[in-house]
Each structure stands twice: as C-alpha cells, then as structure tokens.
Amino acid sequence: MFKNLIFLCFFILMFSETVSAKMVQHPSYKKGECVACHTTKDAKTPELKMEMPGLCYSCHTSYENNDFIHGPVAAGACTICHDPHESKNAKLLTTPTINELCTSCHIDKANMLNSGENIHPPVAQSCVNCHDPHAQKHKFQLKRDRKKDLCLGCHTDKKERVTNSKNKHGAIEMGDKCLGCHNPHSSPNMKLLKAEDSKTICLTCHSAPLKRDEDGKMLMNMGEHLANNPDIHGPIMWGDCAACHNPHGSNNLRMLKKPFPKKSSQKFTAEGYICFECHDSKKMTERYTTDATEFRNGKKNTHYLHVNAKRISCKVCHDYHASKDMPHHLKTETKFGPAKFSLRYIESADGGSCNPICHTRRYYNRVDPVNVNTNKKLIQ
Numbered sequence: 001m002f003k004n005l006i007f008l009c010f011f012i013l014m015f016s017e018t019v020s021a022k023m024v025q026h027p028s029y030k031k032g033e034c035v036a037c038h039t040t041k042d043a044k045t046p047e048l049k050m051e052m053p054g055l056c057y058s059c060h061t062s063y064e065n066n067d068f069i070h071g072p073v074a075a076g077a078c079t080i081c082h083d084p085h086e087s088k089n090a091k092l093l094t095t096p097t098i099n100e101l102c103t104s105c106h107i108d109k110a111n112m113l114n115s116g117e118n119i120h121p122p123v124a125q126s127c128v129n130c131h132d133p134h135a136q137k138h139k140f141q142l143k144r145d146r147k148k149d150l151c152l153g154c155h156t157d158k159k160e161r162v163t164n165s166k167n168k169h170g171a172i173e174m175g176d177k178c179l180g181c182h183n184p185h186s187s188p189n190m191k192l193l194k195a196e197d198s199k200t201i202c203l204t205c206h207s208a209p210l211k212r213d214e215d216g217k218m219l220m221n222m223g224e225h226l227a228n229n230p231d232i233h234g235p236i237m238w239g240d241c242a243a244c245h246n247p248h249g250s251n252n253l254r255m256l257k258k259p260f261p262k263k264s265s266q267k268f269t270a271e272g273y274i275c276f277e278c279h280d281s282k283k284m285t286e287r288y289t290t291d292a293t294e295f296r297n298g299k300k301n302t303h304y305l306h307v308n309a310k311r312i313s314c315k316v317c318h319d320y321h322a323s324k325d326m327p328h329h330l331k332t333e334t335k336f337g338p339a340k341f342s343l344r345y346i347e348s349a350d351g352g353s354c355n356p357i358c359h360t361r362r363y364y365n366r367v368d369p370v371n372v373n374t375n376k377k378l379i380q
Contacts, residue, residue: 025086037084052076066135072105073134080105081133102127109185117186122154130184146184147177158248165249171205172248180204181247197239198247222321229322233329234278236321244274244320261313264336268307275314284308294328297351298369298378312336317343 028036035041039049048055053076057064063073072080081101082092095101103110109127113119122129130150132141144150152159162172171180178184181201182192195201207223226232235243245255253262258274266272270281282292284307288299295302306312314320316334323329326345333342336358344355350368353375355361363375370377 023088024090024092026084026092029085052078063135067137068139068141069135070133070141098126098128098133099124102133112186115186117188118190118192119186120184120192123185147179148172151178151182151184161246161248161250165246165255166251167253167255168249169247169255198242199236199239202241202247226322229319229324231324231326231329232322233320261315264313264316265311266313267311273314275320294366295364296366297364297372298366300369302364 028034037048037055039045039047050058053062053073056076056078063069072078078084079094081094083094084092087093089096093101095104099113103113113124127133130142132143135141136143138145138150140146142150144153152162162168172178174180181194183194184192187193189196193201195204203223203226206219206221208221226236235241241247244257246257247255250256252259252274254260256274258277259272260274261272268284270276270285273281280292282289283295283301283303285304286292286301287304289296289301290299293301293303306317307314316336317331318329319331320329323331326332326343327347330345331343333340334356335341339357341357344361346353348365351363351365351370353361353363360373362372363370364372365377368377
C-alpha cells in the first residue's frame with residue numbers, strides 16, 4: 001500500500017512537471033483538432049494534409065513574395081525552429097532563447113558570442129532585434145537597411161549628428177556606410193571598430209588625394225604625409241585620430257571636436273583652439289614667463305607676441321599631424337594667405353631663429369636674452 005502511494009505521488013509530480021513545462025500549445029493541437037494538419041482525425045499517422053510550408057501558410061502569413069527569405073522558411077522547414085504541437089518556449093520555439101536557436105545553425109555566430117570579445121548589446125540580447133527570422137525586403141532579413149538606417153534606429157545621438165552637422169563625414173554615405181568602420185556583431189576593439197585603432201580605420205580611406213573637404217578643396221594624402229614625416233603628433237602616434245576629429249560629423253572645421261581657426265590670421269582666444277584641450281593655454285596668454293613655453297627670449301614670451309600682437313594662427317608655423325626635419329612639429333614650408341614660403345628655422349642649444357618672408361632673421365635665447373635682430377646679448 002505504501003509503495004503504491006509513493007508511486008502515485010511520483011506519477012502526479014512527473015505529470016505536473018510535464019504539464020507545467022509545456023506552457024504554449026498550438027491552437028489546433030490544444031483544441032484536439034489534429035485533422036487540421038493531419039490526414040486522419042486521430043493523427044495515428046504522421047502524414048500531413050499538404051507539404052510545408054503550404055500547410056503553415058493555410059493559416060499563417062505567407063512569406064513567399066518577400067525579397068529575402070530565411071533559408072529554413074524558404075525550404076518549408078518550419079519545424080526546425082517551431083514545435084508544431086506544444087513547447088515551454090514562447091512562439092512554440094524549440095529552444096529557450098532566440099540566440100540559442102539561431103546559433104544552432106549559425107555556428108560562426110555561436111563562436112562569436114562565446115569569444116569574450118566586445119559584443120554589440122542588441123546581438124547579445126536577441127538576434128531578432130535586428131533580423132526578422134522569416135523574411136524581409138532587406139538583405140540578411142534585416143529590419144532596415146543594414147548600412148546605416150538600422151544603426152540609427154537605436155543610435156539616435158549619432159542620427160542627430162550625421163543629419164544636422166554642418167561638416168559631414170563622407171564615409172557615412174559611401175560604400176558600406178557605418179559598416180565600413182564598425183562590425184555590427186562584435187569586435188576585439190573598442191566601439192566595435194574593424195581595426196585596433198581609429199588611425200588604422202581612417203587611413204583606409206585617407207591614403208589617397210581624391211577626397212574633398214567641406215569647401216570642396218582636395219584633402220591631403222594623410223597616409224603618404226605620415227609616412228614621409230616620422231615626427232608624429234601625439235594623438236596620431238597613439239593611433240587616436242578621434243581624439244581631435246569626430247568621425248560622425250561636426251560643426252567645426254575638418255570635423256574637429258572643438259573649434260580651430262580657419263584662417264591664418266585670427267584674434268586669439270583659448271576657446272577658439274582645440275589644441276588647448278591638451279596643451280596649456282598659458283603658452284599663449286602670459287606675456288612674460290619662465291616655464292610656460294620654450295619659445296621665449298629670456299622671460300619675454302614669443303608665442304604671446306605671435307598669436308596676440310600679430311594674430312598668427314598656430315597652423316602657420318606648426319604641422320598638427322607630423323613633421324620631418326624640424327623640431328616642435330614646425331613646418332619646413334608654410335603659407336600665409338596666398339603667399340607660400342619657408343620658415344628657415346634653425347634651432348640652437350638655448351633658443352633658435354627663423355627667417356620667413358614676414359621678417360629678417362630673428363633670434364631668441366631662453367637663458368641669455370638677445371637682440372632679436374642682431375643676436376647680440378642684451379644688457380641686463
């Protein structure tokens with residue numbers, strides 16, 4: 001008697017588990033209408049009334065007229081993903097999660113999800129955030145155009161920038177658009193970049209002279225310029241072009257994150273130069289100093305003289321990307337307005353001199369200040 005009671009309890013528990021686990025049932029199966037799909041009323045044989053997917057389409061929406069149809073759907077293999085009778089999973093799915101179901105076929109994506117790399121959050125959450133599992137008018141059954149529109153559906157801050165920025169990045173409208181720089185699933189790199197740093201990404205395009213800026217002028221072949229000028233500005237040396245430029249667009253010159261003078265001559269304000277995000281503006285604002293800058297004649301700040309009294313922009317003398325034979329990223333040749341000329345800079349132990357077209361050769365010495373014209377030591 002006791003044994004029978006134990007057996008009965010065990011049977012009830014097992015039956016309860018089975019019933020509770022099978023939460024979702026196909027409507028016809030739930031009603032006992034086996035004949036809706038099977039040739040016999042009691043469904044003693046597995047023979048169906050018609051081949052799939054026609055059988056499913058007799059109740060469900062047909063996907064046959066879509067541009068891009070998921071392989072199993074096109075093949076009528078609905079039961080690869082859905083249980084035709086009952087399932088403990090939503091939508092009668094054969095696995096607990098969407099991603100488990102997708103990666104049972106898409107093995108490369110399973111390896112990606114298990115790689116430990118930076119996974120795009122919508123991908124980690126569910127493949128159907130971006131893909132329709134049945135059919136769509138877009139390639140890969142994506143819910144919007146894969147190259148940009150799909151991305152901007154979530155990245156609304158980027159949509160605002162790429163749409164409304166005065167100076168737009170051409171790459172966002174060319175070729176693979178967003179996918180030219182980013183991997184939509186995962187990447188070992190930050191921001192899901194396709195390369196280890198933004199410099200490598202940028203130079204895939206900016207190594208040719210055929211790009212035009214916001215004024216229609218030809219842009220420099222940056223790859224060639226960096227190859228020929230090994231003294232590289234810090235951010236570029238670190239591979240971080242995005243330290244200064246916003247790759248999605250900007251209202252500033254050359255898509256810079258902060259302002260920079262467009263002209264060679266402009267009234268100086270520290271707020272008008274992105275340079276002072278890193279460099280100390282005291283180099284330019286202190287008339288007399290002993291430590292703010294190396295470009296001084298004794299205590300007289302020669303930087304101050306150039307940018308304040310003469311209103312000369314930093315870019316007239318310095319190359320903010322790279323230089324070769326000159327210290328301090330000074331240019332060998334430059335231009336001021338329409339005039340092109342050499343700086344003819346010569347460095348000395350405690351100072352230096354230059355002889356551009358602006359003036360005759362003038363000197364400076366940090367330790368023993370000199371007459372700027374004669375290089376003769378000043379009387380203290």
